[in-house]
C-alpha cells in the first residue's frame with residue numbers, strides 16, 4: 001500500500017487547511033499515491049485545528065486519511081481530563097466523514113482499517129478519520145517524569161499489549177516465521193537505526209539558504225518533500 005504522509009510536526013496542530021488541500025489535490029489529480037495525515041492525540045483534544053483541515057477535505061471529497069494515534073495521554077494529562085467524549089473519532093460526524101476506532105496496538109486491525117479508508121478515498125468518496133487506540137508506556141520525553149502522574153501498575157499492564165510483541169506472537173502462532181528469523185530481523189532493525197543515528201550526527205549542518213525550501217512550491221522542485 002503506497003501512501004504519501006503529512007506527518008504532524010512539533011508545533012501541535014496549527015497547520016492550515018491549505019496544507020491538506022495543497023497536498024491532497026495534486027495527488028488526487030494524479031490518482032496515486034494517497035496522502036495521509038498522522039496526528040498525535042494531544043492536539044486533537046485541546047485544539048480545534050483538525051476541524052479546519054477535516055472540513056475542507058470532506059467538502060472537496062479529498063483522498064485524505066486522518067490517523068489519530070490516541071495513546072491516552074498528552075504529556076501528563078489523561079484524555080478524560082481534556083474531553084468528555086470517549087472516542088476522538090466521534091468528531092468525524094461533525095466534519096462530514098466516517099470515524100473509525102481501531103485497536104492501535106493490533107497491526108493487522110490497523111492495516112485493515114487503513115485499507116478500507118484507502119479504497120474509499122480512491123473511489124472518490126472522501127476522507128476518513130481513523131483513531132488508533134493505544135498506550136504510551138514511556139514518558140513523553142526524557143525530561144518527563146511519568147511517575148508523577150500515573151501508577152506503575154497501569155504502565156505495566158499496558159506493556160503486555162506492545163504491538164510489536166503481539167504481532168511477533170501472531171506470526172509465530174500461525175507458523176509464518178520462526179524465532180531465529182525474528183531475532184535476525186530485530187538485529188537488522190537495530191543496526192539500521194544505529195547507522196541512521198551515526199549518519200545524522202556525521203552529516204554536515206544544512207545550508208541556511210535552504211531554510212525556506214518547501215515552505216512554498218519551488219519552481220525547480222514541485223514535488224512534496
Ligand SMILES: Cc1ncc(C[n+]2csc(CCOP(=O)(O)OP(=O)(O)O)c2C)c(N)n1
Pocket residue numbers: 010011012013014040041042043071073074075076136139140
Ligand atoms: C501549538 C503548540 N502548543 C503547545 C505545544 C506544547 N506541547 C508539546 S507536546 C504537547 C502535548 C503532546 O501530547 P501528545 O501529542 O499526545 O504526546 P504524548 O504525550 O502522547 O507523547 C504540547 C501541548 C506545542 N508543541 N505546540
Ligand SMILES: [Mg+2]
Pocket residue numbers: 040041042070071072073074075136
Ligand atoms: Mg498522546
